Amino acid sequence: MERRSVRHxxxxxxxxxxxxxxxxxxxxxxxxxxxxxxxxLLFLVLHVVDIFLAAFGPEVFNKLLFLYHSWVFRxxxxxxxxxxxxxxxxxxxxxxxxxxxxxxAYQKPMWIGATALSLGVTAISILAFFWEG
Amino acid sequence: xxxxxxxxxxxxxxxEKPHWEEYTVEVEPTDRVIDALHQIKWFQDGxxxxxxxxxxxxxxxDALVINGRNRLxxxxxxxxxxxxxxxxxxxxxxxxxxxVVDMEPFFRKFRSVMPYLVNDERPPAHERxxxxxxxxxxxxxxKCILCAACTTACPSFWADSRYVGPAAIVQAHRFIFDSxxxxxxxRLQILNENTGVWxxxxxxxxxxxCPRDINVNKAIAEVRQALITGxxxxxxxxxxxx
Numbered sequence: 593m594e595r596r597s598v599r600h601x602x603x604x605x606x607x608x609x610x611x612x613x614x615x616x617x618x619x620x621x622x623x624x625x626x627x628x629x630x631x632x633l634l635f636l637v638l639h640v641v642d643i644f645l646a647a648f649g650p651e652v653f654n655k656l657l658f659l660y661h662s663w664v665f666r667x668x669x670x671x672x673x674x675x676x677x678x679x680x681x682x683x684x685x686x687x688x689x690x691x692x693x694x695x696x697a698y699q700k701p702m703w704i705g706a707t708a709l710s711l712g713v714t715a716i717s718i719l720a721f722f723w724e725g
Numbered sequence: 726x727x728x729x730x731x732x733x734x735x736x737x738x739x740x741e742k743p744h745w746e747e748y749t750v751e752v753e754p755t756d757r758v759i760d761a762l763h764q765i766k767w768f769q770d771g772x773x774x775x776x777x778x779x780x781x782x783x784x785x786x787d788a789l790v791i792n793g794r795n796r797l798x799x800x801x802x803x804x805x806x807x808x809x810x811x812x813x814x815x816x817x818x819x820x821x822x823x824x825v826v827d828m829e830p831f832f833r834k835f836r837s838v839m840p841y842l843v844n845d846e847r848p849p850a851h852e853r854x855x856x857x858x859x860x861x862x863x864x865x866x867x868k869c870i871l872c873a874a875c876t877t878a879c880p881s882f883w884a885d886s887r888y889v890g891p892a893a894i895v896q897a898h899r900f901i902f903d904s905x906x907x908x909x910x911x912r913l914q915i916l917n918e919n920t921g922v923w924x925x926x927x928x929x930x931x932x933x934x935c936p937r938d939i940n941v942n943k944a945i946a947e948v949r950q951a952l953i954t955g956x957x958x959x960x961x962x963x964x965x966x967x
Contacts, residue, residue, distance in 0.1 A: 603817055603818055603819045603886065604817060604883060604884075604886060605816040605817060605883045609816065609883075610816075610880055610883050612793065613790075613793060613794065613816070613878065613930070614792070614793035614794040615794065615878065615928065615929075615930040615933060616929060616930065616932075616933040617929075618927070618928050618929025618930060618932075618933070619880070619928055619929070619930050621928075622880065622926060622927070622928045686926075686927050689927050689942070689946060690927065690946060690949060691950070691953075692946075693943050693946035693947045693950055694943075696940060696942050696943040696946060697940075697943075699927070699929060699942075
Protein backbone atom coordinates (compact mmCIF):
# COMPACT_ATOMS: atom_id res chain seq x y z
CA MET A 593 0.00 0.00 0.00
CA GLU A 594 1.51 3.27 -1.08
CA ARG A 595 1.61 5.93 1.59
CA ARG A 596 0.88 9.44 0.51
CA SER A 597 1.40 12.68 2.29
CA VAL A 598 -1.66 13.56 4.32
CA ARG A 599 -3.77 16.19 2.67
CA HIS A 600 -6.49 17.73 4.71
CA UNK A 601 -9.81 17.41 2.96
CA UNK A 602 -12.16 20.34 2.99
CA UNK A 603 -14.32 19.79 6.03
CA UNK A 604 -17.35 21.84 4.94
CA UNK A 605 -20.03 19.70 3.30
CA UNK A 606 -21.39 20.70 -0.11
CA UNK A 607 -24.97 21.87 -0.63
CA UNK A 608 -25.74 18.45 -2.13
CA UNK A 609 -24.32 16.66 0.93
CA UNK A 610 -26.32 19.00 3.13
CA UNK A 611 -29.55 18.24 1.29
CA UNK A 612 -28.90 14.52 1.70
CA UNK A 613 -29.04 14.93 5.47
CA UNK A 614 -32.27 13.41 6.73
CA UNK A 615 -33.33 16.30 8.84
CA UNK A 616 -36.83 16.74 10.13
CA UNK A 617 -39.67 18.89 8.89
CA UNK A 618 -37.79 22.03 9.94
CA UNK A 619 -35.04 21.37 7.40
CA UNK A 620 -37.50 21.14 4.50
CA UNK A 621 -39.43 24.15 5.77
CA UNK A 622 -36.14 26.03 5.64
CA UNK A 623 -35.18 24.75 2.17
CA UNK A 624 -38.62 25.77 0.84
CA UNK A 625 -38.22 29.16 2.53
CA UNK A 626 -34.89 29.70 0.77
CA UNK A 627 -36.20 28.51 -2.62
CA UNK A 628 -39.32 30.68 -2.39
CA UNK A 629 -37.11 33.64 -1.44
CA UNK A 630 -34.91 33.10 -4.50
CA UNK A 631 -38.01 32.69 -6.69
CA UNK A 632 -39.45 35.96 -5.43
CA LEU A 633 -36.12 37.69 -6.08
CA LEU A 634 -36.07 36.31 -9.64
CA PHE A 635 -39.58 37.61 -10.26
CA LEU A 636 -38.71 40.99 -8.77
CA VAL A 637 -35.83 41.36 -11.23
CA LEU A 638 -38.16 40.50 -14.10
CA HIS A 639 -40.72 42.93 -12.72
CA VAL A 640 -38.19 45.75 -12.47
CA VAL A 641 -37.24 45.10 -16.11
CA ASP A 642 -40.87 45.22 -17.35
CA ILE A 643 -41.64 48.39 -15.42
CA PHE A 644 -38.43 49.88 -16.79
CA LEU A 645 -39.65 49.08 -20.32
CA ALA A 646 -42.86 51.00 -19.59
CA ALA A 647 -40.70 54.12 -19.77
CA PHE A 648 -40.33 53.49 -23.50
CA GLY A 649 -44.07 53.79 -24.06
CA PRO A 650 -47.14 51.54 -23.93
CA GLU A 651 -46.32 49.66 -27.17
CA VAL A 652 -43.08 48.28 -25.86
CA PHE A 653 -44.64 47.44 -22.51
CA ASN A 654 -47.63 45.71 -24.09
CA LYS A 655 -45.34 43.61 -26.26
CA LEU A 656 -43.80 42.17 -23.13
CA LEU A 657 -47.16 41.41 -21.56
CA PHE A 658 -47.64 38.42 -23.87
CA LEU A 659 -45.13 36.70 -21.60
CA TYR A 660 -47.35 36.93 -18.54
CA HIS A 661 -50.42 35.80 -20.48
CA SER A 662 -48.78 32.82 -22.15
CA TRP A 663 -49.65 29.31 -20.95
CA VAL A 664 -45.99 28.56 -20.46
CA PHE A 665 -45.69 31.35 -17.94
CA ARG A 666 -48.92 30.71 -16.03
CA UNK A 667 -47.64 27.84 -13.86
CA UNK A 668 -44.82 30.10 -12.74
CA UNK A 669 -47.32 32.76 -11.67
CA UNK A 670 -49.14 30.13 -9.64
CA UNK A 671 -45.80 29.10 -8.12
CA UNK A 672 -45.11 32.77 -7.41
CA UNK A 673 -48.39 33.07 -5.50
CA UNK A 674 -47.44 30.03 -3.42
CA UNK A 675 -43.89 31.34 -2.96
CA UNK A 676 -44.99 34.78 -1.74
CA UNK A 677 -47.68 33.49 0.65
CA UNK A 678 -45.47 30.66 1.97
CA UNK A 679 -42.48 32.97 2.45
CA UNK A 680 -44.65 35.47 4.32
CA UNK A 681 -46.43 32.97 6.57
CA UNK A 682 -43.36 30.82 7.29
CA UNK A 683 -41.49 34.05 7.93
CA UNK A 684 -44.09 34.91 10.55
CA UNK A 685 -43.59 31.45 12.08
CA UNK A 686 -39.86 32.15 12.33
CA UNK A 687 -40.45 35.58 13.87
CA UNK A 688 -42.82 34.06 16.45
CA UNK A 689 -40.30 31.33 17.30
CA UNK A 690 -37.56 33.96 17.55
CA UNK A 691 -39.39 36.34 19.85
CA UNK A 692 -41.34 33.88 22.02
CA UNK A 693 -39.09 30.98 23.02
CA UNK A 694 -42.15 29.15 24.41
CA UNK A 695 -43.56 29.05 20.85
CA UNK A 696 -40.79 26.57 19.96
CA ALA A 697 -43.10 23.81 21.13
CA TYR A 698 -45.61 24.74 18.42
CA GLN A 699 -43.27 25.17 15.48
CA LYS A 700 -44.53 22.04 13.70
CA PRO A 701 -48.27 22.83 13.83
CA MET A 702 -47.40 26.42 12.87
CA TRP A 703 -45.56 25.14 9.79
CA ILE A 704 -48.41 22.82 8.86
CA GLY A 705 -50.83 25.74 9.22
CA ALA A 706 -48.64 28.10 7.17
CA THR A 707 -48.20 25.56 4.39
CA ALA A 708 -51.88 24.56 4.33
CA LEU A 709 -52.91 28.21 4.13
CA SER A 710 -50.37 28.84 1.34
CA LEU A 711 -51.70 25.88 -0.64
CA GLY A 712 -55.27 27.11 -0.06
CA VAL A 713 -54.51 30.60 -1.35
CA THR A 714 -52.65 29.07 -4.30
CA ALA A 715 -55.67 26.88 -5.13
CA ILE A 716 -57.96 29.91 -5.10
CA SER A 717 -55.49 31.80 -7.30
CA ILE A 718 -55.55 28.95 -9.83
CA LEU A 719 -59.35 29.28 -10.00
CA ALA A 720 -58.99 33.04 -10.42
CA PHE A 721 -56.50 32.65 -13.25
CA PHE A 722 -58.78 30.21 -15.09
CA TRP A 723 -61.75 32.52 -14.55
CA GLU A 724 -59.89 35.38 -16.15
CA GLY A 725 -58.35 33.28 -18.93
CA UNK B 726 -30.77 -11.17 12.18
CA UNK B 727 -28.34 -10.43 9.38
CA UNK B 728 -27.71 -6.82 8.48
CA UNK B 729 -25.53 -5.12 5.91
CA UNK B 730 -23.52 -2.23 7.25
CA UNK B 731 -22.18 0.29 4.74
CA UNK B 732 -19.40 2.34 6.26
CA UNK B 733 -17.75 5.42 4.83
CA UNK B 734 -14.03 4.65 4.99
CA UNK B 735 -11.21 7.14 4.54
CA UNK B 736 -7.56 6.87 5.40
CA UNK B 737 -5.93 10.18 4.46
CA UNK B 738 -2.54 8.47 4.22
CA UNK B 739 -3.60 6.22 1.34
CA UNK B 740 -6.99 7.27 0.02
CA GLU B 741 -7.63 10.07 -2.45
CA LYS B 742 -11.19 10.45 -1.20
CA PRO B 743 -13.67 8.64 1.05
CA HIS B 744 -15.32 5.46 -0.24
CA TRP B 745 -17.99 3.05 1.00
CA GLU B 746 -17.28 -0.48 2.20
CA GLU B 747 -19.93 -3.02 3.04
CA TYR B 748 -19.87 -5.63 5.80
CA THR B 749 -22.41 -8.30 6.71
CA VAL B 750 -22.88 -9.00 10.41
CA GLU B 751 -25.10 -11.25 12.49
CA VAL B 752 -26.73 -9.25 15.27
CA GLU B 753 -29.65 -9.35 17.66
CA PRO B 754 -32.44 -6.89 16.85
CA THR B 755 -31.85 -5.33 20.26
CA ASP B 756 -28.14 -4.83 19.56
CA ARG B 757 -26.96 -1.30 19.05
CA VAL B 758 -25.13 0.06 16.03
CA ILE B 759 -21.95 0.25 18.11
CA ASP B 760 -22.22 -3.52 18.76
CA ALA B 761 -22.31 -4.14 15.02
CA LEU B 762 -19.31 -1.84 14.53
CA HIS B 763 -17.45 -3.75 17.26
CA GLN B 764 -18.15 -7.02 15.46
CA ILE B 765 -16.66 -5.58 12.29
CA LYS B 766 -13.63 -4.12 14.02
CA TRP B 767 -12.93 -7.11 16.27
CA PHE B 768 -13.69 -10.01 13.92
CA GLN B 769 -13.71 -8.79 10.31
CA ASP B 770 -11.56 -5.75 9.70
CA GLY B 771 -9.28 -4.42 12.41
CA UNK B 772 -8.33 -1.40 10.30
CA UNK B 773 -11.70 0.25 10.91
CA UNK B 774 -11.31 3.36 13.05
CA UNK B 775 -14.25 4.20 15.31
CA UNK B 776 -14.34 6.20 18.53
CA UNK B 777 -16.40 5.28 21.57
CA UNK B 778 -15.84 5.30 25.28
CA UNK B 779 -18.61 4.70 27.82
CA UNK B 780 -21.03 2.90 25.46
CA UNK B 781 -23.96 4.13 27.53
CA UNK B 782 -24.90 7.40 25.86
CA UNK B 783 -23.21 9.72 28.31
CA UNK B 784 -19.64 10.33 27.10
CA UNK B 785 -20.70 11.66 23.71
CA UNK B 786 -17.84 10.16 21.69
CA ASP B 787 -19.72 8.01 19.16
CA ALA B 788 -22.05 10.46 17.45
CA LEU B 789 -22.20 9.38 13.81
CA VAL B 790 -24.32 9.91 10.74
CA ILE B 791 -26.43 6.74 10.87
CA ASN B 792 -28.88 6.19 8.00
CA GLY B 793 -28.53 9.80 7.01
CA ARG B 794 -28.96 11.55 10.35
CA ASN B 795 -26.91 12.22 13.44
CA ARG B 796 -27.33 9.75 16.29
CA LEU B 797 -25.26 8.05 18.98
CA UNK B 798 -24.14 4.60 17.83
CA UNK B 799 -24.53 3.36 21.42
CA UNK B 800 -28.15 4.50 21.71
CA UNK B 801 -29.48 3.44 18.32
CA UNK B 802 -30.93 -0.07 18.06
CA UNK B 803 -30.38 -2.11 14.91
CA UNK B 804 -34.07 -3.07 14.77
CA UNK B 805 -35.04 0.57 14.30
CA UNK B 806 -32.92 0.92 11.17
CA UNK B 807 -33.73 -1.96 8.81
CA UNK B 808 -31.55 -4.48 6.97
CA UNK B 809 -29.14 -1.97 5.47
CA UNK B 810 -27.43 0.51 7.76
CA UNK B 811 -25.19 3.31 6.54
CA UNK B 812 -22.63 4.82 8.88
CA UNK B 813 -20.57 7.93 8.10
CA UNK B 814 -18.50 10.42 10.13
CA UNK B 815 -20.06 13.68 11.34
CA UNK B 816 -20.27 16.40 8.68
CA UNK B 817 -18.25 19.58 8.86
CA UNK B 818 -15.19 18.27 10.69
CA UNK B 819 -11.88 17.04 9.27
CA UNK B 820 -11.83 13.26 9.10
CA UNK B 821 -8.82 11.82 10.92
CA UNK B 822 -9.63 8.28 9.81
CA UNK B 823 -12.85 6.49 8.83
CA UNK B 824 -15.44 7.42 11.46
CA VAL B 825 -13.14 9.48 13.67
CA VAL B 826 -13.26 13.25 13.18
CA ASP B 827 -11.16 16.05 14.60
CA MET B 828 -13.34 17.58 17.32
CA GLU B 829 -10.81 20.21 18.38
CA PRO B 830 -12.53 23.13 16.55
CA PHE B 831 -15.75 22.07 18.30
CA PHE B 832 -14.17 22.09 21.77
CA ARG B 833 -12.48 25.42 21.00
CA LYS B 834 -15.93 26.93 20.48
CA PHE B 835 -17.16 25.24 23.64
CA ARG B 836 -14.36 26.91 25.61
CA SER B 837 -15.01 30.27 23.92
CA VAL B 838 -18.35 30.74 25.76
CA MET B 839 -16.78 30.42 29.25
CA PRO B 840 -18.54 27.16 30.17
CA TYR B 841 -17.92 27.41 33.90
CA LEU B 842 -19.45 29.21 36.87
CA VAL B 843 -18.06 32.69 37.44
CA ASN B 844 -18.71 34.20 40.86
CA ASP B 845 -16.15 36.39 42.57
CA GLU B 846 -18.10 36.86 45.78
CA ARG B 847 -16.77 35.21 48.91
CA PRO B 848 -18.33 31.74 48.99
CA PRO B 849 -20.64 31.13 51.94
CA ALA B 850 -19.67 28.64 54.64
CA HIS B 851 -21.63 25.91 52.89
CA GLU B 852 -22.80 25.77 49.27
CA ARG B 853 -24.17 28.64 47.19
CA UNK B 854 -27.88 28.07 47.68
CA UNK B 855 -30.35 28.13 44.83
CA UNK B 856 -34.12 27.63 44.89
CA UNK B 857 -35.62 24.68 42.96
CA UNK B 858 -37.18 27.22 40.58
CA UNK B 859 -33.82 28.86 39.92
CA UNK B 860 -32.28 25.45 39.28
CA UNK B 861 -35.13 24.46 36.97
CA UNK B 862 -34.49 27.55 34.81
CA UNK B 863 -31.49 25.93 33.11
CA UNK B 864 -32.21 22.26 33.78
CA UNK B 865 -32.68 21.35 30.12
CA UNK B 866 -29.25 22.58 29.06
CA UNK B 867 -27.39 20.75 31.84
CA LYS B 868 -28.05 17.52 29.97
CA CYS B 869 -25.60 18.23 27.12
CA ILE B 870 -22.87 15.59 26.64
CA LEU B 871 -20.89 17.51 23.95
CA CYS B 872 -21.34 14.82 21.29
CA ALA B 873 -21.63 17.46 18.51
CA ALA B 874 -24.70 15.79 16.96
CA CYS B 875 -26.55 19.13 17.00
CA THR B 876 -23.77 21.33 15.66
CA THR B 877 -22.96 18.97 12.78
CA ALA B 878 -26.65 18.74 11.83
CA CYS B 879 -26.91 22.51 11.48
CA PRO B 880 -26.91 24.00 7.93
CA SER B 881 -25.63 27.32 9.32
CA PHE B 882 -22.57 25.47 10.66
CA TRP B 883 -22.09 23.56 7.39
CA ALA B 884 -22.16 26.84 5.49
CA ASP B 885 -19.74 28.63 7.78
CA SER B 886 -17.60 26.78 10.30
CA ARG B 887 -16.95 30.02 12.19
CA TYR B 888 -20.50 29.83 13.57
CA VAL B 889 -20.17 28.95 17.25
CA GLY B 890 -22.89 26.32 16.79
CA PRO B 891 -25.83 25.06 18.83
CA ALA B 892 -23.78 22.98 21.32
CA ALA B 893 -21.71 25.96 22.47
CA ILE B 894 -24.88 28.06 22.79
CA VAL B 895 -26.47 25.32 24.91
CA GLN B 896 -23.41 25.37 27.17
CA ALA B 897 -23.54 29.15 27.40
CA HIS B 898 -27.28 28.98 28.19
CA ARG B 899 -26.56 26.61 31.07
CA PHE B 900 -24.49 29.32 32.80
CA ILE B 901 -26.22 32.48 31.54
CA PHE B 902 -29.46 31.44 33.26
CA ASP B 903 -27.77 30.17 36.43
CA SER B 904 -28.76 32.60 39.22
CA UNK B 905 -25.32 32.15 40.85
CA UNK B 906 -23.40 33.23 37.77
CA UNK B 907 -21.92 36.71 37.36
CA UNK B 908 -20.40 36.52 33.86
CA UNK B 909 -23.64 36.17 31.95
CA UNK B 910 -23.26 39.58 30.31
CA UNK B 911 -19.85 38.64 28.94
CA ARG B 912 -21.24 35.38 27.59
CA LEU B 913 -24.11 37.26 25.95
CA GLN B 914 -21.60 39.60 24.31
CA ILE B 915 -19.65 36.63 22.93
CA LEU B 916 -22.87 35.25 21.46
CA ASN B 917 -23.85 38.67 20.11
CA GLU B 918 -20.94 38.63 17.64
CA ASN B 919 -21.62 37.74 14.03
CA THR B 920 -20.47 34.19 14.71
CA GLY B 921 -23.02 33.87 17.52
CA VAL B 922 -26.75 33.25 18.01
CA TRP B 923 -27.92 35.40 15.09
CA UNK B 924 -26.62 32.79 12.63
CA UNK B 925 -29.34 30.38 13.73
CA UNK B 926 -32.05 30.03 11.06
CA UNK B 927 -34.49 27.93 13.14
CA UNK B 928 -33.94 24.83 11.03
CA UNK B 929 -34.58 22.61 14.09
CA UNK B 930 -32.15 19.89 12.91
CA UNK B 931 -30.35 20.34 16.25
CA UNK B 932 -33.51 19.50 18.20
CA UNK B 933 -34.11 16.36 16.13
CA UNK B 934 -30.48 15.26 16.40
CA CYS B 935 -29.95 15.73 20.14
CA PRO B 936 -29.64 12.30 21.81
CA ARG B 937 -30.45 13.94 25.16
CA ASP B 938 -33.70 15.51 23.93
CA ILE B 939 -32.59 19.03 24.74
CA ASN B 940 -34.77 21.70 23.13
CA VAL B 941 -31.73 23.35 21.60
CA ASN B 942 -33.67 25.79 19.46
CA LYS B 943 -35.56 27.07 22.49
CA ALA B 944 -32.29 27.59 24.36
CA ILE B 945 -30.98 29.64 21.42
CA ALA B 946 -34.23 31.66 21.34
CA GLU B 947 -33.91 32.36 25.07
CA VAL B 948 -30.36 33.61 24.64
CA ARG B 949 -31.53 35.88 21.82
CA GLN B 950 -34.35 37.16 24.00
CA ALA B 951 -31.87 37.91 26.78
CA LEU B 952 -29.77 39.84 24.25
CA ILE B 953 -32.75 41.84 23.02
CA THR B 954 -34.13 42.67 26.46
CA GLY B 955 -30.76 42.95 28.22
CA UNK B 956 -32.18 40.81 31.01
CA UNK B 957 -32.07 37.16 31.96
CA UNK B 958 -35.64 37.35 33.14
CA UNK B 959 -34.69 35.90 36.52
CA UNK B 960 -36.51 37.10 39.63
CA UNK B 961 -34.74 39.30 42.19
CA UNK B 962 -32.26 40.67 39.67
CA UNK B 963 -31.87 44.36 40.28
CA UNK B 964 -28.60 44.63 38.39
CA UNK B 965 -30.10 43.85 35.04
CA UNK B 966 -31.30 47.27 33.96
CA UNK B 967 -28.97 48.96 31.48
